[in-house]
Amino acid sequence: xxxxxxxxxxxxxxxxxxxxxxxxxxxxxxxxxxxxxxxxxxxxxxxxxxxxxxxxxxxxxxxxxxxxxxxxxxxxxxxxxxxxxxxxxxxxxxxxxxxxxxxxxxxxxxxxxxxxxxxxxxxxxxxxxxxxxxxxxxxxxxxxxxxxxxxxxxxxxxxxxxxxxxxxxxxxxxxxxxxxxxxxxxxxxxxxxxxxxxxxxxxxxxxxxxxxxxxxxxxxxxxxxxxxxxxxxxxxxxxxxxxxxxxxxxxxxxxxxxxxxxxxxxxxxxxxxxxxxxxxxxxxxxxxxxxxxxxxxxxxxxxxxxxxxxxxxxxxxxxxxxxxxxxxxxxxxxxxxxxxxxxxxxxxxxxxxxxxxxxxxxxxxxxxxxxxxxxxxxxxxxxxxxxxxxxxxxxxxxxxxxxxxxxxxxxxxxxxxxxxxxxxxxxxxxxxxxxxxxxxxxxxxxxxxxxxxxxxxxxxxxxxxxxxxxxxxxxxxxxxxxxxxxxxxxx
Amino acid sequence: xxxxxxxxxxxxxxxxxxxxxxxxxxxxxxxxxxxxxxxxxxxxxxxxxxxxxxxxxxxxxxxxxxxxxxxxxxxxxxxxxxxxxxxxxxxxxxxxxxxxxxxxxxxxxxxxxxxxxxxxxxxxxxxxxxxxxxxxxxxxxxxxxxxxxxxxxxxxxxxxxxxxxxxxxxxxxxxxxxxxxxxxxxxxxxxxxxxxxxxxxxxxxxxxxxxxxxxxxxxxxxxxxxxxxxxxxxxxxxxxxxxxxxxxxxxxxxxxxxxxxxxxxxxxxxxxxxxxxxxxxxxxxxxxxxxxxxxxxxxxxxxxxxxxxxxxxxxxxxxxxxxxxxxxxxxxxxxxxxxxxxxxxxxxxxxxxxxxxxxxxxxxxxxxxxxxxxxxxxxxxxxxxxxxxxxxxxxxxxxxxxxxxxxxxxxxxxxxxxxxxxxxxxxxxxxxxxxxxxxxxxxxxxxxxxxxxxxxxxxxxxxxxxxxxxxxxxxxxxxxxxxxxxxxxxxxxx
Numbered sequence: 015x016x017x018x019x020x021x022x023x024x025x026x027x028x029x030x031x032x033x034x035x036x037x038x039x040x041x042x043x044x045x046x047x048x049x050x051x052x053x054x055x056x057x058x059x060x061x062x063x064x065x066x067x068x069x070x071x072x073x074x075x076x077x078x079x080x081x082x083x084x085x086x087x088x089x090x091x092x093x094x095x096x097x098x099x100x101x102x103x104x105x106x107x108x109x110x111x112x113x114x115x116x117x118x119x120x121x122x123x124x125x126x127x128x129x130x131x132x133x134x135x136x137x138x139x140x141x142x143x144x145x146x147x148x149x150x151x152x153x154x155x156x157x158x159x160x161x162x163x164x165x166x167x168x169x170x171x172x173x174x175x176x177x178x179x180x181x182x183x184x185x186x187x188x189x190x191x192x193x194x195x196x197x198x199x200x201x202x203x204x205x206x207x208x209x210x211x212x213x214x215x216x217x218x219x220x221x222x223x224x225x226x227x228x229x230x231x232x233x234x235x236x237x238x239x240x241x242x243x244x245x246x247x248x249x250x251x252x253x254x255x256x257x258x259x260x261x262x263x264x265x266x267x268x269x270x271x272x273x274x275x276x277x278x279x280x281x282x283x284x285x286x287x288x289x290x291x292x293x294x295x296x297x298x299x300x301x302x303x304x305x306x307x308x309x310x311x312x313x314x315x316x317x318x319x320x321x322x323x324x325x326x327x328x329x330x331x332x333x334x335x336x337x338x339x340x341x342x343x344x345x346x347x348x349x350x351x352x353x354x355x356x357x358x359x360x361x362x363x364x365x366x367x368x369x370x371x372x373x374x375x376x377x378x379x380x381x382x383x384x385x386x387x388x389x390x391x392x393x394x395x396x397x398x399x400x401x402x403x404x405x406x407x408x409x410x411x412x413x414x415x416x417x418x419x420x421x422x423x424x425x426x427x428x429x430x431x432x433x434x435x436x437x438x439x440x441x442x443x444x445x446x447x448x449x450x451x452x453x454x455x456x457x458x459x460x461x462x463x464x465x466x467x468x469x470x471x472x473x474x475x476x477x478x479x480x481x482x483x484x485x486x487x488x489x490x491x492x493x494x495x496x497x498x499x500x501x502x503x504x505x
Numbered sequence: 506x507x508x509x510x511x512x513x514x515x516x517x518x519x520x521x522x523x524x525x526x527x528x529x530x531x532x533x534x535x536x537x538x539x540x541x542x543x544x545x546x547x548x549x550x551x552x553x554x555x556x557x558x559x560x561x562x563x564x565x566x567x568x569x570x571x572x573x574x575x576x577x578x579x580x581x582x583x584x585x586x587x588x589x590x591x592x593x594x595x596x597x598x599x600x601x602x603x604x605x606x607x608x609x610x611x612x613x614x615x616x617x618x619x620x621x622x623x624x625x626x627x628x629x630x631x632x633x634x635x636x637x638x639x640x641x642x643x644x645x646x647x648x649x650x651x652x653x654x655x656x657x658x659x660x661x662x663x664x665x666x667x668x669x670x671x672x673x674x675x676x677x678x679x680x681x682x683x684x685x686x687x688x689x690x691x692x693x694x695x696x697x698x699x700x701x702x703x704x705x706x707x708x709x710x711x712x713x714x715x716x717x718x719x720x721x722x723x724x725x726x727x728x729x730x731x732x733x734x735x736x737x738x739x740x741x742x743x744x745x746x747x748x749x750x751x752x753x754x755x756x757x758x759x760x761x762x763x764x765x766x767x768x769x770x771x772x773x774x775x776x777x778x779x780x781x782x783x784x785x786x787x788x789x790x791x792x793x794x795x796x797x798x799x800x801x802x803x804x805x806x807x808x809x810x811x812x813x814x815x816x817x818x819x820x821x822x823x824x825x826x827x828x829x830x831x832x833x834x835x836x837x838x839x840x841x842x843x844x845x846x847x848x849x850x851x852x853x854x855x856x857x858x859x860x861x862x863x864x865x866x867x868x869x870x871x872x873x874x875x876x877x878x879x880x881x882x883x884x885x886x887x888x889x890x891x892x893x894x895x896x897x898x899x900x901x902x903x904x905x906x907x908x909x910x911x912x913x914x915x916x917x918x919x920x921x922x923x924x925x926x927x928x929x930x931x932x933x934x935x936x937x938x939x940x941x942x943x944x945x946x947x948x949x950x951x952x953x954x955x956x957x958x959x960x961x962x963x964x965x966x967x968x969x970x971x972x973x974x975x976x977x978x979x980x981x982x983x984x985x986x987x988x989x990x991x992x993x994x995x996x997x998x999x
Contacts, residue, residue: 399644410688411691437681438674
């Protein structure tokens, strides 16, 4: 638990240093926060696998993998927040960074939970700071609206999740996920598959609860409004960190705990096809509605809804490629999305505008920014040789493998078909931004000096997107160990 | 790294070099990019030479690199190799890339980006023709779309944005079908492999219905690129809006990727569906021939006319591909690919030459240019004749081989109709020649036109010589491909 302790200590330090210096900590506090996250990340390899706190804390490969994503997202969100903080949150730097770090801490505990209650607590620690962060511009109507909206939706989804968890506890009389898996299977056998509506109820409410966190339709309505209103680095953190947290929660409860009930044989208690429908809806709604957006943050919000759909395709493949592909996708998505948001942040800091139309002519005034943005968008669209393509390929490979495994699973072919078709739509709106930046005749009136530390974030993302598209092997190896640790044998 | 890797690495490095050059020194950028592209051109020449003398006797892949493990988790390998069907196309790519860069010296707007994207495009094209691993093939196939999108979208004509995104989306739409088929093939092969050669040799173990699905999916992906009627609608837009050099590459190389993909991948891999679908493929080919010719006849824009003539000419390739069991027809298809690359590439270059001076491409606006621009006009007429299949030039050889080869295999009525397409071709091309180069010269309007300049002459003369060479003495090209084609036909007709 070394990284968690380090992060916790660093978060407290950030809070107190800001107070001690009477809000005069300046840029130093940002560097301190970045350093705290970086040291926590550096401590990850030394954390080791195994249990802690009784059985409440359990470090396994999936936890490890996602902690990299959480810390990476936090690092980049903090790194790209210099401009915003200088301008708008001068007097609350400590809280701003402290909350991001506490939220990250919650994600890390969530990823390491082996038990429904600690999972729930981790999820709460993740989301509660995010409510505050979303509403951090106190004087900005949109930001306050975002905060309130996120709070209401978040509270509702937590309640649903807890409701679902209580049913699961009632059915299996344990909160330990592995034990629950066994108890439920026994239950299924002894009642000859007739667990009844209880399991359906719990599956539906759990799905709704996590669906809100992942912004899977029909629980996605909050995402565009919240992204639009929140400070841009927070929106970036939401779209990567909080999504990854939701994925881990989903993986823990569904893929691990309710493993046996994925199969269509278990009808009507199965959840595989239900999630498949939600994933299809996410890809269709996300990718089509994004086309109509004129605000780039809203567009990225819808794009992230669609991306969640792609990730779920990998998740429900439920074979040896499923979890690795899902994790790898999330990993590459972190670079591409944080990068795109970083560009949006730079642009917004300077111009105050988030309209796609105001990006016109950017390629002439700042070719570097336009080029990196293009790379990030093309990676999100899944154009080779960027990492986003490989991730999509991996996810589709997992689903097609599952589809070919048994005639019961041919519906996965259709899911892949929808995923591929909608990825063509996706290209259209990503290309819309590229079109504005490159094809417009006039020059952009804005000049950007790229001196602030946000450039470091840009370079990290750029290198990540290109490097992991060409040489993904180390990350894939790590991702593969997730699969074997959960008993999905390579076949 | 062997020669095949260098073929695409050199343009890639060149792209980076060009990107580092000072933005305002246009001359330096132009010459650097062109000289860099000379390297892969010379490599492709040497490759053709060496292949012809040392490897053309056997059907085996030459200059193999790999297989090296690239992404072992997904059994993705790095395998390169060439044989008789890729060498002529590499030659064409190398030659046309350099000529097009030379023809791009007129670009004044955002020069650096233009030449950088062009080199990236060349790298992608070279990669497609040498890749033997499906994943690698797909990567190169898609990489090309990005520079193409920018080249059309930034430097194109009035409707460039529409044309660019249409091209991008259309081709991507086709590619996703290929991606699904690749994944299905991967998971049904045992042991899992993405190596094209292994997959072709072992033959597909899939049930027939799945084979058919994969075949159709591959067909859609490649047919959009060719483009086969009814997937051709992106082509006129892209061609008309694209700058001259990009049209040359589009017609000269990109369209060939579709037919190359069919010959390399889907035809030999799925012989059984091919047998059952060949009638429909021939039908699509004949429709494209006649439709393309008829639509060409109605065009008012010179470039659009050439663009639709491409649809018609690529239709001959499809007809030949439908006659997969005849070596002669397949050889005719290869000849047609090379010949169309040379002729249509040249026609686009020449249309560009005229457009640079007159700033219009409307056929009706001209007349009697032959008296004012004698050299230009005679060259243009030369290529027009080649394009309509005058004996002694490459177009005739390829069309003749296709007709002879497919006559005994494909439905004879269809071949008969396809022959009609040649007559229609003559009709629209001669009409164009008549209206542009003959008749009354409008001195007041076009009195200031100058004849073709030496740089532009350099871009078309090599194409003239090659057209004549293939037309008069096609044997070397045939010998180069023969062993490979024999082997291919055996695989396709198994």
